[in-house]
Amino acid sequence: MQKSAQYQLTLAHINDCHSHFEANSLRLDFDYQGQTIPLMADCGGYAAIAAAVKQIRQTRTHPSLFVHAGDCYQGTLYYSVYHGKANWDLMNRMGLDALVLGNHDMDPGNRGTHPLVDSANFPVFAGNCDYSVEADDKPFGLKNHSNLYQYQAELGIARYQLIPFHDTQLAIFGVTLEQMHKVATPDPEARFHDPLAVAQTTIDHLRQRGIRHIVLLSHLGLTQDRELASKLKGASVIVGGHSHSLQGDFSAVGLDQGLVYGDCEIPSERIPVLHAGKFAETLGVAELTMDADGRVIRLAGGNQLLVSSSVTCPESAKYPQAKTAINAFNALPYVVPVSPDLEISQRIAQEYQPALRAMEHEHIAYAPKTWHHTRLPTKSLPQGSELAPMVAHGFYRAARELGHRVDFALHNAGGVRTSLLAGDVSQADIAGRMLPFAIPLVCYQLQAKHLALALEGAINAAINNGVQSTGTGSFPYAYRLGYRYDAKAPAGQRLTQLKLFTEQDRWQVLDPEQWLWGVSSAYTASGKEGYQALQQRKQSLTLPLMMSDSFIQLLQHRSLDTLQVAFELDFNN
Template identity: 25%
Template sequence: MSKNKKMLTASAIAATAAVTVSAPAVMADSHQFEDVNDRYTEAVDFLVEQGATQGYTETTFGTYMPIKRVDAAVQLANVLGLDIDADADTGFNDVPARAEAEVAALKEAGITEGKTSDTFGANDLITRGELAIWIQEGFGLEPTTDTIDFDDVSNRYYKAVQALVDHGITNGVSETEFGVDMEAKRGDYAVFLHRAAEATDDDYELALMHTNDTHGNIGNIAETKTAVDNFRGKNPASLLLSGGDVFSGTLYFQEFLGQADLDFMNQLGYDAMSFGNHEFDLGAGENGHEALAEFVNNAEFPFVASNVDFSEDPLFDDMDKTDIVTADAKDGQIYSGFTKKVKGEEVGIFGLTTEETADISSPENITFSDYIEEAEAMVQAFEDRGVDKVIALTHLGLNDNPEYDNDEVLAEEVDGIDIIVGGHTHTEIPEPRFVDKDEPTVIVQAGGNNDNLGTLEVEFDSNGVITDYEGELVELDGLPKDESFAEQLEPYTEQVQELQEEEIGVSAEVPLNGVREDVRTGETNLGNLITDGMLWKAQQINPETQIAVSNGGGIRTSIDEGPITLGEILEVMPFGNELGIMEIQGSEFMEALEHSVSTAPTAGGQFLHVAGMKFEYDSSQPAGERIVSAEVLQDDGTYEPLMEDEMYYVASNLFTIQGGDDYDMFAEVYEDNRVSEPGFVDYDVFTEYLQTQGDSVSPEVEGRIVDVNQ
């Protein structure tokens, strides 16, 4: 594992068996070679610490130089720790004295023989194919699958190359070529030796990448490819997992219904995906879950859903295998869980989706069961198969409302889950959360909207208990674009740009005012229309929702009189903020109203537009003492005073709810788990609401917000 690995707490180590690591610890920067970059540093440090090499010169390792057979033999013998007899005779007449003992040790161990009976070929350059055989024999690596399909691998090399691939030592030089006859480079050989030593260590290291809540954000998919390739370059046998919510959120989704995302996911080589609540958004439409069924069917990876029942929807009949746990998961099929052999050992992967989906999406005939019960059943199913490394691929939320489900509760209550790869709350976890108990659990989540690629490396002892871990979020912004993916994205983007110019079928009879100075200082007709739409959507999810508020800073421009286009809506609300519903006490909400008008009449992004209520304030009074009255709209059309000791359901966007624009009182509500996160994106909500209003809209300023000082 990397020199930056996270060590477990003292109590965690005390609760696990002591681990003896056969490979020596690597000291950071133990060499002074100028030609060794980050890709090779760990491996070269390892060889130096082993005494296997001193480099090509004092200042260069010769990273990109080919390696001679005799030098490769010296390094291998030292790394293997063979019994090296200084007086041994190889019988070869071309081996220099400096390498006689090491070559003799390899010959004695049956790892390699010479080119002829009396020549070793000491000065010949060794090929990648020959090194594969040496490493496979020397470290005793056995193939665990029969899956490689390299065009240049003959029967002579097949077993060795398959073993190296299975144990995560290399993936070849391309998807179709191993490079059997290519000259091996000194740097690559160092990497092979280091990884082989790790693969045969008593400990087991699992590496994975993870994404969640990408929501159709494939505009930077070329950067995603770069990040994935970079990680796989260092960890060839790593997994790639999705925590769900690929669906909904951008025009890429609206136009292609997930197929554009899937095109790139298939090429990236995902190993599994769980379902997010938004995967079920289309269930109530005319075609039901047809788009989701097509998404699953076309996927070149399996899905996991242990607490989701698809049996009542015939669209999933041919792909629903949730009644079994298998070691032979097929692409485009849905399982409760499956096992996958990684670096020679079985890893169990199962999926969980929030039960809240029934309330915040449109699953229709698809139902959800208790996540704790299903997780316990899955852990037991894996244990019955002798699998002691278990990943829960979840869409529950890190700390979402515990009345439904969340990852923190899952980690605390269910033993035997080693890693939770989560989603739903869009939480950026820069360093993995470690849950310290007898069988510790590591929790990761990558944020949302394809901003990051999550990475994780975990070390297990021989009992399958985590002993070390490290992880980070790789920010995609600023990474180089993969040229192939960038080119493939262009036709999708062209169609999306055309879609932006499409009219939504509704006209504005009056200009909709989103002028910066206006929306940040007072009520506008556009602010009213946006919050009306927010309240309309929230009441579909929770009919008890009475109020909606939206920060003026989130309204970025106006909409002209005339036909409204999708592009105009996206310009008004470009951030893709999602809907949340707070359960908040009147006194807390009154504090928020005070904050809303605290800078008036000076413009402030925190200024709240409202629906379902009205309020008056006095800008001449000190900040915090300005609210004159606040009233809530009742079902009969009358208004009643906002009561400070009563609880209200209030909708807003998650930016504001999570404390944006200094709404600390909302952030406390969020931290107190009093927020439901249905996750519908603001511009989708606004578009849908406008389309319910007939052919045209003509909102007015109604006196919802009044400064009595004006």
């Protein structure tokens, strides 16, 4: 039978939604007639995205797919309260066709990932994740789970899905981060293979069987996706996430990242790469035309701002042209008005919102000023984050209240997600926005020399100093610790001073052989992102408290303006 000359596919895609189910209220700096006019618009959210996807399926006469490129978990109070149940319930109602697991989807280990895989009415992909050494009777085991398209050790390929596509078949498979054990907490039996090698072997396997149209889902980030795109042979398109990359020209509304939708000119020998930002703010809609060999020969479409309510100008009195500016904004090609899906809107409002709204109205403290959070020290904040040491103070106090002797608390910058704004502070502000990751605290004992190596390793990773960086989130902040870091010193000698704020309220330089008790999140204590030396600890104990619990308790017992910041940093970069 003669094959069709062209194969059309509408590919709707999202990534890194992080439990942002409701529409996002975005401030958009609209460039209008030479002026920057601030506009507010409710964009995206699961109900709006579901409605847009439903419209696509109703209006297209050719095949369509709706895929998620990972990190549906964590991020908001919806996850902190419901621990994933709301995520898979709402994604099932959205009509997803596929999801690749991201690092935050593996944060809770099998205990949290298994319910997602088990409950999803769509296939879940992690084609370079190898569970073959899991015991057959392991609780929450994922080995050979029928809905997890994982690494097939006997064939050396990713398990894939085949779906009817015009007069042939289309294959979907997915890969995720090889360094997963450094950035997340999957169960120890999970092994992660080189995504490039697994992807190429899988593509070769498919093409040997006559499958030419191949969609690769990826949770590697744009940089690694570009490497895949330049090195892989035979895939049609890569749909990615992890780096929160918003492709397309959004310069008119102040969201531009300088990225081209598809990341290459079409047609090209290079495989197109699609990313759709973050937090369900946008929906990517790619109109693909492929030839019989699976190569994309035309790419149209782009990321869309799905606007579900009236756009406003909060300073309309200052801008007399605000009304015409709003009309011009609504006429932008990537601004799409949408009526949110009623079923999903009602499900969120009736099943999940009430508990969150109660927490939002429960004020636990008052912030007389804003405490700023930054991951790395800056010129204006030479000590770095004002907030992270306060969070560490919460860890310290919580451990002490539970009767544990601790000398210091340590926290990584990426574990704090927002600044603490002036005004009333609610439980929702802390557990839903500032410290949204549901990770317990761990007490441990180790020597000062290993603590110094852990601090150096974390800073090296944060600033990419001689190691492969996993991002700036590893930068260490502490309570009752002070340190000096010299980036130009030899590796292993960059922490030139380490001191402890003692019970006598004075700083004491630590002897390298001295034993200390510390408290951190379980994520940091496990040695992720440069903190490997913490694995040299002698003892450890997991506490029955999450990170957010400890800070909430601190604020309930101490006013913010009386908190002591026992942290000193001398950072020579």
